[in-house]
Amino acid sequence: MQESQFQNWLINNKYHERTISSRLSNCRRIEDYEGDLDEHFKKDQGISLVERLQYSSSDQNNARASKHRIPINGNIYNGTATFRSAVNLYFNFKKDNNTFSKVRRETIIPMEKQIYRNARNAIISSENIDTPENKISKFEFDICLILAQLCYHIHPKIIHAIQGKNSKQYDYFKELFGSYINVDDYLFEGSACVFPGVRRYISSQGTKKKYNPEYKAIIDDNTFPRHLWCFLVNNKTYNGPNWKESGLNQFELAHIFTHKKSELNFEKQFFRNLDDQTQPLGDFTCACNIVLLPKGTVRPTDNSENIKAIFYQRYIELYGENTLQGRKNFITNKVPAWYSKIKWNEPFCPLKWEEKVDSLLRYRTQRIKQLIDNIEK
Numbered sequence: 001m002q003e004s005q006f007q008n009w010l011i012n013n014k015y016h017e018r019t020i021s022s023r024l025s026n027c028r029r030i031e032d033y034e035g036d037l038d039e040h041f042k043k044d045q046g047i048s049l050v051e052r053l054q055y056s057s058s059d060q061n062n063a064r065a066s067k068h069r070i071p072i073n074g075n076i077y078n079g080t081a082t083f084r085s086a087v088n089l090y091f092n093f094k095k096d097n098n099t100f101s102k103v104r105r106e107t108i109i110p111m112e113k114q115i116y117r118n119a120r121n122a123i124i125s126s127e128n129i130d131t132p133e134n135k136i137s138k139f140e141f142d143i144c145l146i147l148a149q150l151c152y153h154i155h156p157k158i159i160h161a162i163q164g165k166n167s168k169q170y171d172y173f174k175e176l177f178g179s180y181i182n183v184d185d186y187l188f189e190g191s192a193c194v195f196p197g198v199r200r201y202i203s204s205q206g207t208k209k210k211y212n213p214e215y216k217a218i219i220d221d222n223t224f225p226r227h228l229w230c231f232l233v234n235n236k237t238y239n240g241p242n243w244k245e246s247g248l249n250q251f252e253l254a255h256i257f258t259h260k261k262s263e264l265n266f267e268k269q270f271f272r273n274l275d276d277q278t279q280p281l282g283d284f285t286c287a288c289n290i291v292l293l294p295k296g297t298v299r300p301t302d303n304s305e306n307i308k309a310i311f312y313q314r315y316i317e318l319y320g321e322n323t324l325q326g327r328k329n330f331i332t333n334k335v336p337a338w339y340s341k342i343k344w345n346e347p348f349c350p351l352k353w354e355e356k357v358d359s360l361l362r363y364r365t366q367r368i369k370q371l372i373d374n375i376e377k
Contacts, residue, residue, distance in 0.1 A: 190322030278326025
């Protein structure tokens, strides 16, 4: 392990001193029982080690043994999650440790040459074809290389803060919702849902911005996910002028995993365990699940299994699986082999993020309470 370089990387990324000390200690202990982290990174970008560090609440409830070799005195679920978080940080450091010149030499220049060759060959080969060929599979790597540098995920520190608040407020929302909304569809263990009780307005179903008894939910048209990003950027609620003033109007929101039950069948191919009864409603405003992409770049992520797979893998690297409702044991061999060549944007962590997250979660509590109080009883 490159301990001193890793420590400097954590400092430069503004982690607290206590967190830095804990993560270094976690990584040393992992190496004691699982071997050199640098060797794991060389082998497969650390993917197999991260897989062994998966331990679900179901595993805990059924007293299953962990897949890793690290002894844990106490709660195996929490201990394993801590080790997984530490090792993901270290592997992110390793990915970030390449110089731009190396990335350009090894990835971007070959990509530019391949794009030219593919484009030239496509022109030649398609001269006598009546029906246009869908060539997206030929350019998936090129597309992903670009999208990864354009995409902004929310920093795991922010996710952890939201998860902690959700755990503390579970009883409050359960009482508030009563029989109107099933709180467990939104605030399950590990949930990073920002606006529990809110689901997407789909195909003219329901009345927006109010509680709809036929759907047992508050129906929304994307306003609530925009609140999340507005608070992180300038600590204000979403409205048209603020979206423009903040510069967020240059971007579109994209959901990584589906928040619609009807689309879960597609995701089955990526997980060894996917509960058919899952209602992924909380993923609509889940902070892990909402990324920013520049306008006009969102659609490629909707139409390719490989592109979806690399976004799924990045999500799990950053946040693990416990933020996903009913989906466990991601199948890493569904991810293209060239994933290791992808260079991702750093997760977004604004100045004064703690203050902004506190403001966001105070607002969510007030707004959801207001909407529930407006229900005719």
